[in-house]
Amino acid sequence: MSAKSTYALLATFSKTPEFFQATAKVRDAGFKKWDVFTPFPVHGLDDQMGVGRSKVPIFTLCGGVFGFCLGTLITWYMNGFDYPLIVGGKPFWSPVFPFPVMYELTILNAAFGTLLGMFTMNLLPRHNHPLFEYEDFLKSSDDTFFIVIEKADPQFDLDKTKAFLTEIGAEEVHVVEA
């Protein structure tokens, strides 16, 4: 295994209000590559962190539109072009009779798009995360809030960022090496 290097700074908080205020300060300080970990959902945290809307709906829409076009194309190709066949006195192809096909493929591909979008945007699948190197990581699902600022952030400076996290109320600041 290769030598460990600094991955991030991890600040712990034990009280929700202090943690909630601190997230806004990290946001206002202009950090980009950072995240928070909480033992339970904290309402309003997205706004506090300055996180925008999820991009997943775009994938859903693209998947849906693709599915609709695919359904239109295959029904037209099969019934209207490649092997025209009169069924029940209907036209070879019209938008009415194959609509269930178009509709079902819209739904199916919208679902695929959503799944794909969720995995892509969450950078999944991944088998390990550098933060697991922090020995008390499981505390984030028990009684401790984390703010993690990654070394990859352009503003990251080990000493200054450490001081900053202490200043905004962190109880402990750990250097996570991975």
Added chain:
Amino acid sequence: MSANASTASTSVAASSGGKKDYSMIALIIGVIGIAIALIGLVMDLTHGEGRVGQSWLIAYGFWMAMLIGMLFLTQLTYLFDAGWAVVVRRQWENAFAAFPWMALILVPVVALPFFVSDSSGAIWEWMDPSFVLPGIHATTVGNDALYIAKEKFLNVPFFIVRLVIYFAVFCGLGSLLRKHSIQNDAQPDANNWLACRKISAIGIYLTAFATTFMAFDLFMSLSYHWFSTMYGVWFFAASMRAGLAGTVILCNLAGTKGWLQGFYNKHHNYFLGCLCLAFTVFWAYISFSQYFLIYNANIPEETFWFNIREMNADGSKNSWWWVSMALIFGHFLIPFLVLLFYKTKVIRNRLMGICGWILAFTLLDMYWNILPKQEADDSVLGYYVQQFIPNVWDIAALVGIGGIVIWATLRSAAKHKPIPLNDPRIKESLHAHQ
């Protein structure tokens, strides 16, 4: 919580004066509108015509759909124990005050044809056995094999009995749900809430049956040769859409200018907006299914209903074809695409705008379902189809019935607390969060 409660009672005191003024205006407009429509109805019936009767039914269908939608929503939110909806529920309960008036408003259109110059078949042809049906094989209703087969169900006494049952269901459920909820304001008791859940569990079935059969009786039987098992579901879908759109507009007006200030927030809008989107899709789904099954089966006794909504005797497109297209794109595609966006559901003016749009197209949907009627002429089919020509009686009936509905709702809102203060989930609703 207690702060909210005290604001609630002060805002009741502060705003009740203004609300009463608006309710009086609504009552005056309502009475004038209904009086004008009534004059038109009598004038039309003296000539044996039923066009104003149809105006009445279009307006009636529109407002009744909205009220029935609210009745469904109240029961649904009770059954699913929806915490967010409690603030909104009181507004639905206020609207239930209009049900008894709606029963009264139905009387003229059913009764008058029998009393004005023997025009009993002018609106519902099947009510007059001597009515000559249009078509190349002209026959009277009394000799029509299809009528004879349906006569056991479709006769005037049973029709009236059924209408009485429907209104017993709507008025009964409406007043029971109202009573328990309002009682709970003065004397908090968990049994009120439990009673409402039990009433809803039975009531949702009764409402579903009453809505389905009312749609059959009032609207589908206008063209009694035709039948569709989807028709009741169509009216349910229309009801939910109208009910939700009406709720959004009412709550946002009350939330910005009226008695819901500080109680109603963007999260409530988000939930209602999501339901608007769901029922937009649902409406499209069942409307298309109805068309699709009849199109595929291709049986003349069913297809004629869609044919008269598409083309003239010579095969050229008539005005209903354009209305049909407007419904597909305006009543489904545009609201669907607009409501997909998150921002539409949380920005007040956008949501109110699209809900106003949905209401306008709900009205067009009523026109499309009620107005096309075959009238005898010399063409190759033996009839022509009454076209999409709105007139002043439509407006009088729409405004008239609407005035009464709004008056009844505002009058109830002025009398009672703006929100169910002691509901077990009121706190959850005030702090509702996506």
